[in-house]
Amino acid sequence: xxxxxxxxxxxLKKMARDFLISECPKSLVRAMETDEIGYPxxxxxxxxxxxxxxxxxxxxYGGEEGSFLDLVVLLEEMxxxxxxxxxxxxxxxxxxxxxxxxxxxxxxxxxxxxxNGGLLLTLALAEQDAQYEPDNISTKATACKDGxxxxxxxxFVPDARVADYMVCVARTxxxxxxxxxxxxxxxxGKSQGIVFTxxxxxAGGKQYEVILDKVVVPPQRLLGSPGQGWYYMKKVxxxxxxxxxxxxxxxxxxxxxxxxxxxxxxxxxxxxxxxxQAIQHHCANMATDVDGARLITHEAAWMLSEGLPCTKxxxxxxxxxxDAYHRVTTLGHQIHAGVGFIVxxxxxxxxxxxxxxxxxxxxxxxxxxxVAQELGL
Amino acid sequence: MDFRFTEEEEAFRKxxxxxxxxxxxxxxxxxxxxxxxxxxNDKPHTARIRxxxxxxxxxxxxxxxxxxxxxxxxxxxIEQYIVVEEVAFQWIVIPNHYxxxxxxxxxxxxxxxxxxxxxxxxxxxxxxxxALGYTEPDAGSDLASLQMRAVPDGDDYxxxxxxxxxxxxxxxxxxxLAARTKFDVPKHRGISMFIVDLKSPGITIRPLYTMAGGxxxxxxxxxxxxxxxxxxxxxxxxxxxxxxxxxYERVMTFLPAPLQFMVDELVKYAKxxxxxxxxxxxxPIIRQKLAELxxxxxxxxxxxxxxxVMLDKEVIGNYEPAMMKLFAGEVAQRLTNTGMQILGPFGxxxxxxxxxxxxxxxxxxxxxTLMHTFGAGSSELMRNIIATRGFGLPTR
Numbered sequence: 001x002x003x004x005x006x007x008x009x010x011x012l013k014k015m016a017r018d019f020l021i022s023e024c025p026k027s028l029v030r031a032m033e034t035d036e037i038g039y040p041x042x043x044x045x046x047x048x049x050x051x052x053x054x055x056x057x058x059x060x061y062g063g064e065e066g067s068f069l070d071l072v073v074l075l076e077e078m079x080x081x082x083x084x085x086x087x088x089x090x091x092x093x094x095x096x097x098x099x100x101x102x103x104x105x106x107x108x109x110x111x112x113x114x115x116n117g118g119l120l121l122t123l124a125l126a127e128q129d130a131q132y133e134p135d136n137i138s139t140k141a142t143a144c145k146d147g148x149x150x151x152x153x154x155x156f157v158p159d160a161r162v163a164d165y166m167v168c169v170a171r172t173x174x175x176x177x178x179x180x181x182x183x184x185x186x187x188x189g190k191s192q193g194i195v196f197t198x199x200x201x202x203a204g205g206k207q208y209e210v211i212l213d214k215v216v217v218p219p220q221r222l223l224g225s226p227g228q229g230w231y232y233m234k235k236v237x238x239x240x241x242x243x244x245x246x247x248x249x250x251x252x253x254x255x256x257x258x259x260x261x262x263x264x265x266x267x268x269x270x271x272x273x274x275x276x277q278a279i280q281h282h283c284a285n286m287a288t289d290v291d292g293a294r295l296i297t298h299e300a301a302w303m304l305s306e307g308l309p310c311t312k313x314x315x316x317x318x319x320x321x322x323d324a325y326h327r328v329t330t331l332g333h334q335i336h337a338g339v340g341f342i343v344x345x346x347x348x349x350x351x352x353x354x355x356x357x358x359x360x361x362x363x364x365x366x367x368x369x370x371v372a373q374e375l376g377l
Numbered sequence: 378m379d380f381r382f383t384e385e386e387e388a389f390r391k392x393x394x395x396x397x398x399x400x401x402x403x404x405x406x407x408x409x410x411x412x413x414x415x416x417x418n419d420k421p422h423t424a425r426i427r428x429x430x431x432x433x434x435x436x437x438x439x440x441x442x443x444x445x446x447x448x449x450x451x452x453x454x455i456e457q458y459i460v461v462e463e464v465a466f467q468w469i470v471i472p473n474h475y476x477x478x479x480x481x482x483x484x485x486x487x488x489x490x491x492x493x494x495x496x497x498x499x500x501x502x503x504x505x506x507x508a509l510g511y512t513e514p515d516a517g518s519d520l521a522s523l524q525m526r527a528v529p530d531g532d533d534y535x536x537x538x539x540x541x542x543x544x545x546x547x548x549x550x551x552x553x554l555a556a557r558t559k560f561d562v563p564k565h566r567g568i569s570m571f572i573v574d575l576k577s578p579g580i581t582i583r584p585l586y587t588m589a590g591g592x593x594x595x596x597x598x599x600x601x602x603x604x605x606x607x608x609x610x611x612x613x614x615x616x617x618x619x620x621x622x623x624x625y626e627r628v629m630t631f632l633p634a635p636l637q638f639m640v641d642e643l644v645k646y647a648k649x650x651x652x653x654x655x656x657x658x659x660x661p662i663i664r665q666k667l668a669e670l671x672x673x674x675x676x677x678x679x680x681x682x683x684x685x686v687m688l689d690k691e692v693i694g695n696y697e698p699a700m701m702k703l704f705a706g707e708v709a710q711r712l713t714n715t716g717m718q719i720l721g722p723f724g725x726x727x728x729x730x731x732x733x734x735x736x737x738x739x740x741x742x743x744x745x746t747l748m749h750t751f752g753a754g755s756s757e758l759m760r761n762i763i764a765t766r767g768f769g770l771p772t773r
Contacts, residue, residue, distance in 0.1 A: 001455065002379045003683050009378075069378065260768050275771040277757070280764035287763050288680075288700050295679035296672075302378045316672045365665065368672070372664035375644050375671055 003295060009073045016074055019050065020081035026346055032084035033204030037162055039085030048117020053091050057099075062112030068239065072246040072301040079247030079357075080254045082349050086120045086159035086206075092243040093158075093236060094121025097167040101184050101224030101232040110165075110186070122163035124154035124187070124210055125233065132237055132362050134179045134230045139212065141170035141183060147219040148172075150185060150212050156360070160208035161196050163189050168212070169233060172226050182229035186221040187212070203356035238311070240361045241318040242304060245297040248325040248357045252290045255332040255350050259283065262336055273335070282331045289324040296320050312374035319367035322358040329354040380682075382455070389456055393463045396436065401467055405429055409469040410728075410736075422472055422548050430472030433460070434503030439477045443485055447493050448501030454689045458629070465634035468738075473506035475545065478629035480507040480553045483570075483622045487610035496551075496572070507572065508549035510596065511619065512542045518758055520555075521565040521616055525598065527556040533602040534558075534571070536579075544593040546582050551575060552596070559613050568615035572607045589745035624694065626753050627702040628684045633677040636705075636712055639742060640670050642735045643716050650734075657719070666715050673712070677705045696767030703759035706749035713743040 005013065023043055032038050047053065056071040057063025071091070078087065095114050098107060098121075113119035129136045139152025150170050160166060166187045173181040187194075193215040199207040224232050260283055263274030273279050300317040303310035329351040333340050340347035358364070382390065401409075408423045422430075433439055441457040443449025461478065464471050471477055481500050484492055499505045516523035525538030536556055546552065552573040559567030575582075579601035585593045610618055644667055647658040657663050680701040687694040716739035717724040728737030750756045764770040 001382055001682055001686050003679070003686060005378060260770065263770060271773060272771050274764075275773050277761065280770050281757065281760040283768060283770060284700075284703070284760035284763035287696075287768060288704055291683075291700060292676040292680060292704065295683060296676055298378060299380050299675075299679060302380055313675070316675050319668070320672050320676060368665050368668035369661075371668035371671055375667060377644065377647060377658040377664050377667060 003298065005073060009070060012070060013073050013077060015050075016077035017080070019046075020077055020083065024081045024083055026082070026349065029082045029084055029349060038159065038206040039162075044085055044117060047087070051115075053087065053095075053117050054111075054115025056091075057095060057111050057115045061107050062115040064115075067305040068242075069298070069301045069305040072242065072297065075243050075246035076250035076253070079250030079353075082251070082353060086122065086162055088243065088247075089122035089158040089163065090114060090120050092240055093123035094163075094165070094167055096236045096239050097121075097123065097184060097223065097232060098186075100235050101229075103224075106186070106220075106223065119165070120159065120163045121165050121167065122157055122159050123236070124157045124160070124166045124168040124212075126156045127152065127154060130155055132366070134182055134233075137169055137171055137178075137182060139168070139170040141172050141185060141217070143172075144216070146216050148185060148217045148222065150187065150215045150217055152212055154210040154212070156199070157208045157210045159206045160189070160210050161198070161206065165189060166210070167223065169229055172229075179230045180227050182233070183226045184223035184229040184232060185217050186223055187215060187217055188221075191215045191217070201356060203352045205353075205356060237361060238314050239304065241314055241367070242297065242300045244357050244361050245293070245317045245321040246301065248321050248354065249290070249294045249297050251350050251353060251357075252286075252293055252325045252328040255328050255347070256283070256286045256290050258346060259286065259332045259335050279335055282335055286328045286331050289328050293321040293324045312371055315362075315367040315370035315374065318362055319364040319371065322364045322367070325354045326358055380679075382459070386455060386459060390459050390463060393438070393460055394466075397463060397467055400429065400432060401469065406469070426472050430503035432503070433471060434501055437501075439471070439473070439503055440481055440497060440501040443481070443497060443501065447485070448498030455685065458685055461629055462632055462634045465632045466638060468635060468638060473500060473503060474630075475509060475549075475553075476500040476505060476507045479509070479622045479625050482625055483618050484572075484609065486621075487570075487614075487618055489606070491606065492572070492609065505551065506545065506549040507551045507553045508543055508546040508575070510540050510543050510546075510552045510554035510573070513539060514541050518755055520619070521568065523555055523557060523568065525554070525556040527558050527569060527571065527603070529558075529605070530602075533604055534608070536571075536573070536598045536601040536603055538598050540596040540598075542585070542593050543596050544591075546575060546594045546596050547584065547592065549575060552580075555615050555619055558615075562613070565616040567613055568619070569612045570609040570615040570618050571603055572609060573601065573603050577601050577603070587748075589748065590741065591745075623754065624684075624698040625688065627698040628681070628688055630753065631681075631702050631705045631749065633674055633681055633705055633708075636674055636677070636709055639712060639716060639735075639738065640667070640674055642738070643667060643670070643719060646734060647719065652721075663719060666719065670712050670715055673708045677701070677708045680704050696763045699754070699759040699762040700767075702753065703756050703763070706746075706756060709742070709746040709749045713739055713746050717743050 023046060051064050052074060054063035055066045055074060056068055059065045098110050127137055141148040141150045150168060166189060168185045168187045169182055170185060171181050172183040175181045193213040195211040197209040199209055201207050263279050264272055266273045296317045300310055300313045303313055333347055333351060336347050339345055405425050408425050437450045438460045440449045441452045442454045445451055477500060481497060484496055511520055513523045527534040527536050552575050554571045554573050555568055556571060557567050558569040579599045581597040583595045585595060587593060647663055647667060650657045684694055684697045684701045687697055720734055720739060723734050724739055726733040727740055765772055
């Protein structure tokens, strides 16, 4: 039993933290919230030079061949820094979908470009009910002489505007088992018939409504076997859930540190407020949530990396970390009180992101239902 | 990173489990039912319980990580934990659990050579139990303010004072006693540890019956003479031994294992029970509640194993055992309360009713786990430790 990162992972963590402290200050994070594109190209090129987009891509496709757990270490630091930009959609959603579903040819074509930072991807999955279930996907892909024609409306597509390709989940046949009629397509973002509308959200992330109106996709852009799309998507969503947990853990850890520091410095009634047990107990509760969240995320990430069956552990992690991050940011605000309520403070950055991360890729209720199924209920 | 036990450890677990299946007869289970840690219930040990302890000893499963010369096996603390955990899964206890898990390790680190040769082999053989002697009427959370006096007199110390909530004194062989030996110093610098024969003249033990159906004790010392060689470690250093042993107590006693047993039983109950014309497990509220219990237990397990690995590597965790105990204690209460909600009126029934579900263990657990948030250090103290020792918040 060993619950610690290995030496290389500790080095990666330290390197990523130092890099993000100098290259991704909070002023940049704030500026990007209102920026149309949402990320600075220069920063993207720098992380590409560090090999981050290709960290967990196999060597033969131009990556570093790290494990999913390595990626989780990096994502914790990104969550800590509120890293702006299309890393998550490109690497976690896009590259994972191609790794799961793509042919060798497609992998050779796409993955090296992702690894060197030259290509951005996203995932167009959710529709009008905004659920991560196959039943209500009604976007249709119909075979035609040039390949497929896709029509439908997708919601909450991250960084759609800048993505070179969208992995689009569409229905290719109407059969009674709805899981089986879905297929994945790699849709060129510049195709005719696509309209992007930004969605303003609590976290200032770049989320879009994407309307596809008779978008033609060539046959070689079908990913994996037709009708098997949900089978691949389940695996992508599992990675996405753990990756989101990692971002939350990094953010929660930073909120805890920031809050502890404030409690040591802030003096009221002639003493630091951190000397009051009421404040100490809030901090202890936050620390317990942070440590529990980190352990359960690492367990799920480690199991994924080892190829062990872990549907239950992933759902447990997403349920627990979603709730825990919410509690941590709420208590952090309680201790910071007025100063944390001011828009220039860092606390709001985390509070708003915590809520987004909580509901995206399955909230706690959704995840607990998966746990219930895994318990045999 | 590896969240598994090693293959050797898993093989050992299998061996222990197989042995338990054979050794735990219905009669022994009957004797032990009330003894499970979750009830904090201590009847005097029956002959069967004593025999079970001796058998564990003859297997070499007590004091496993101690040196061979003191009766141990020089195996890892993880393997000792596996025995403790497997016993807890069976809803029973190691008859001399405190000696094995708390006092033994402390004697090993701070005791004299004579003490090690005297007590440790007997603990390893399952022959003796040492009861904790810390709490006093005016020294609860503020344990360092204890007033039991030990005054040197010739070859002895003479002890006077009162202890309370000293569980298992009515059947243990020795008292692991904290007493004051210096009076003109800060309170935590004047405490010493003694091993006292509980049959010594001048000791009076009176029962306190708990709402969990168990027994703890008040213990009175009236001019009790304790030989000087029974002082453990250095005089006036006792407080530091107490604090150290508390980490062992937290890790070795507040296990998630019996809670796992309860969640498994509740899941089974939900799958087999019909209410309002449908299986309980089909109710989305029940599904959410049971899933949440399973998740909380997983977090408790992980916090627990982290603290255990630190003990194994002899890293003294500055807050990890406290965090694990805080979390597990609160989970135990939420679990039994949720269990009561799921069982409804049947949850009210006690273990001898013909209608009782799950042998009444949820009902007893519901009463017993109240203790988990104040026994072995209250949740508030755990939070103080996490905040001050763990994260450096100022004490004033």
